[in-house]
Amino acid sequence: MPEGHKTHHLAKLHHSILCDHPLRITSPQGRFRGDARKVNGQCLSTVRAAGKHMFYEFDSGRIIHVHLGRYGKFRQHDAPPPLPVGQVRMRMVGADHAFDLTGPSTCRVIDQAVRDEVVAKLGPDPLDGGRSSVAWENVRHSSKPIGGLLLDQAVVAGVGNIFRAEVLFETRLDPYTPGNELSKESFDRLWRSLRKMMRTGLKYGRIISVTSREAGVPLSEVQAKDRFRIYGKTECPSCGGPICTPEIAARKLYLCESCQTQH
Numbered sequence: 337m338p339e340g341h342k343t344h345h346l347a348k349l350h351h352s353i354l355c356d357h358p359l360r361i362t363s364p365q366g367r368f369r370g371d372a373r374k375v376n377g378q379c380l381s382t383v384r385a386a387g388k389h390m391f392y393e394f395d396s397g398r399i400i401h402v403h404l405g406r407y408g409k410f411r412q413h414d415a416p417p418p419l420p421v422g423q424v425r426m427r428m429v430g431a432d433h434a435f436d437l438t439g440p441s442t443c444r445v446i447d448q449a450v451r452d453e454v455v456a457k458l459g460p461d462p463l464d465g466g467r468s469s470v471a472w473e474n475v476r477h478s479s480k481p482i483g484g485l486l487l488d489q490a491v492v493a494g495v496g497n498i499f500r501a502e503v504l505f506e507t508r509l510d511p512y513t514p515g516n517e518l519s520k521e522s523f524d525r526l527w528r529s530l531r532k533m534m535r536t537g538l539k540y541g542r543i544i545s546v547t548s549r550e551a552g553v554p555l556s557e558v559q560a561k562d563r564f565r566i567y568g569k570t571e572c573p574s575c576g577g578p579i580c581t582p583e584i585a586a587r588k589l590y591l592c593e594s595c596q597t598q599h
């Protein structure tokens with residue numbers, strides 16, 4: 337599932353490529369056809385991300401709201417694009433480039449009031465100036481485990497299963513610690529780790545939790561299989577012990593029980 341670094345990365349890319357031109361917006365698959373007509377031919381003024389949500393704002397005030405969900409994906413083409421392949425929910429064609437969107441969980445046209453409602457339900461986004469003090473208030477008033485709270489978009493926006501595992505490992509936190517038993521010091525370390533890792537993800541367009549020293553190469557050259565410390569691994573890179581994979585908040589969490597003991 338694309339996490340917050342990906343939506344911010346795509347928003348920047350789409351903003352730089354598509355803004356200030358009239359866009360041809362269609363729905364080759366048909367499911368977005370009625371909404372596409374509401375914005376087809378209009379000029380895009382800005383593209384923003386909030387957590388895992390994306391908002392394409394047009395001069396008319398109308399907004400396309402996209403949530404990629406687990407399977408959503410954009411494909412980029414030169415304009416004019418080739419015939420659509422697969423179930424293309426939305427095709428956006430600008431002056432020089434085009435994007436096809438397949439498999440999103442949300443793709444609809446909304447107005448500012450609905451956008452504000454969606455954003456109001458989100459916790460702070462570390463990539464969008466979100467404040468750690470707000471996240472801390474959300475965490476410390478909950479008896480749910482921190483390993484579950486991190487995936488709750490109302491607690492902190494943009495974190496998915498990979499960031500969750502990697503920041504909990506980097507900070508050596510026990511994911512079962514209830515939010516209201518987590519020390520402020522541990523929370524501060526967690527937030528710093530998260531912000532740093534999400535910024536690195538935004539910079540490189542993919543999640544990388546290892547340092548270049550650990551990888552032995554510059555981060556731009558890290559192989560896909562070497563970019564995580566714990567996610568998808570079977571052996572702990574610190575102690576060599578086994579990685580276990582309990583379900584927390586209905587998703588598999590990669591965890592070293594020997595190393596992750598702090599509260």
Ligand SMILES: [Zn+2]
Pocket residue numbers: 572573574575576577592593594595596
């Ligand atoms: Zn370990």
